Amino acid sequence: MIGRPVAVVILILSSVLFSYGVLLYQYTTSSQGLIFEKGVVPIPANQAFSYDFVMIYALRYDPDTGWGSMGSNASTSIQKYQLPTQTVARWAKDLVTFEVESNASEVIHVTIYANIVTGSTAESLDPPRGSDILPGDGWGTHIPVTPMEGNVTFSIVADPVQSDQPYAGRLYIRWDRIWYEKPFYNHGIAGVLVSMVCPIILLVRHITRLRRGERYEAS
Numbered sequence: 001m002i003g004r005p006v007a008v009v010i011l012i013l014s015s016v017l018f019s020y021g022v023l024l025y026q027y028t029t030s031s032q033g034l035i036f037e038k039g040v041v042p043i044p045a046n047q048a049f050s051y052d053f054v055m056i057y058a059l060r061y062d063p064d065t066g067w068g069s070m071g072s073n074a075s076t077s078i079q080k081y082q083l084p085t086q087t088v089a090r091w092a093k094d095l096v097t098f099e100v101e102s103n104a105s106e107v108i109h110v111t112i113y114a115n116i117v118t119g120s121t122a123e124s125l126d127p128p129r130g131s132d133i134l135p136g137d138g139w140g141t142h143i144p145v146t147p148m149e150g151n152v153t154f155s156i157v158a159d160p161v162q163s164d165q166p167y168a169g170r171l172y173i174r175w176d177r178i179w180y181e182k183p184f185y186n187h188g189i190a191g192v193l194v195s196m197v198c199p200i201i202l203l204v205r206h207i208t209r210l211r212r213g214e215r216y217e218a219s
Contacts, residue, residue: 014198021191024184032178035094036079038072041171045104045163053173055096055145055152056080079175084147089185092147097174098156099140100133104168106161108133112141115153133169 043049056070058080070078084092102108111130131139145152161168182188 011199014195017191018195021188021193021195023188024191025182025188027184027188028180028182030178030180032176034174035081035177036077036175037173038077039170039172041074041173042167043100043108043158043169043171045165045168046160048160049156049158049168050075051156051171052076053096053098053154053156054078055094055154055175057083057147057149057151059083059149077173083149084177086147088182090179090181093178093180094145094147095176095178096143096145096154097140097172097176098143098154099138099172099174100158100169101138101172102133102135102169103165104161104163105135105165106163106168107135108161108169109159110139111157112143113155113157114143115151115155 041051052075054076056079059082070080072078086092098112100108100110109130109132111128113128129141129143131141133139143154156171158169
């Protein structure tokens with residue numbers, strides 16, 4: 001038979017184990033790695049500029065194109081990568097960074113549009129994200145993307161500027177993947193379950209004793 005002091009100690013230890021299990025479950029680490037980086041894409045002067053950066057998430061390996069760059073030219077970069085395996089204990093987020101530097105004598109207005117296909121999701125760009133870049137100044141923006149099957153196309157558009165320079169600015173693009181992991185996920189779940197079992201056992205024993213006492217008094 002478990003006495004009251006022992007039951008109190010068990011409940012205290014169960015509470016401590018429950019709190020510790022929750023901490024283990026919530027503990028998350030992260031690591032970041034570069035997937036793609038393209039710099040010095042010239043923005044021409046005295047004309048409109050448009051550049052598309054396409055991210056393609058695929059479920060299966062394509063022997064014709066493989067993973068990595070599928071193509072790049074003066075107006076487009078296309079990147080195809082395998083969709084990362086997402087679990088409750090390990091998942092990925094992508095971060096796309098656009099930076100623009102200006103050497104123009106006039107203000108450059110740059111706007112970024114996002115075209116999302118299938119299930120892929122990106123931070124809302126409605127309305128599109130725009131900024132005025134002062135002469136000799138720079139501007140950057142970070143857009144988080146949740147990897148899902150489909151395409152995400154970012155269109156960078158710069159209004160024409162009057163400049164005597166051969167180009168009015170430079171565009172830099174960077175794509176980083178951030179992995180998040182719960183290294184003690186299973187330990188946390190186990191700690192929470194064990195911490196709940198002990199109080200349940202004590203409660204069942206207590207209810208059983210009360211019912212036995214009621215039957216004894218009735219007899």
